[in-house]
Amino acid sequence: EAGVTQFPSHSVIEKGQTVTLRCDPISGHDNLYWYRRVMGKEIKFLLHFVKESKQDESGMPNNRFLAERTGGTYSTLKVQPAELEDSGVYFCASSLSGIQETQYFGPGTRLLVL
């Protein structure tokens, strides 16, 4: 069974540009999560989808970030326009339904904004 995949693995963009990150969860996982780790700091929760609905987006830093999960399958996270402080590693995770279900993480997308 394929794990959580993320694309691209790395992205280097200039301040002001737009970047779209993609996450493909494990097939059948209704729950999809986005996290971000800024260099040397903790992994921070961004948002949580249940199927195509946003269950919790309290961690989204500002309105430059837009997450979508059309059809309840893969998800995209768009940053527009990107700022220097957006640099970091963006992780996606997915899980089955239920509070005791393990979240399986993707390898992350390393974003560098210059």
Place this chain on the structure above:
Amino acid sequence: AQSVTQPDIHITVSEGASLELRCNYSYGATPYLFWYVQSPGQGLQLLLKYFSGDTLVQGIKGFEAEFKRSQSSFNLRKPSVHWSDAAEYFCAVADNNNDMRFGAGTRLTVKP
């Protein structure tokens, strides 16, 4: 809201020595606790988790963790460290919606 503290940013141990990584959490209800490991270039891999029951939890790769409610702690242990254990370790706590909060991580270096 839940939060996690990992007091040690970096730990170095000799191969074969024992290991304990500290984790303290803050959460008003019954916590769901996790330890994840991230090796270089890899995603996060679940080592073990605690939801209820026996407070001593066994995980993969010979790791275990003990939940101590009175101390709000969930420390990770291994009796004998292998060079391949060098990685970054994250403690996390989840709420009833499975929304997870992570600590800042502890980087483990293993000396030969």
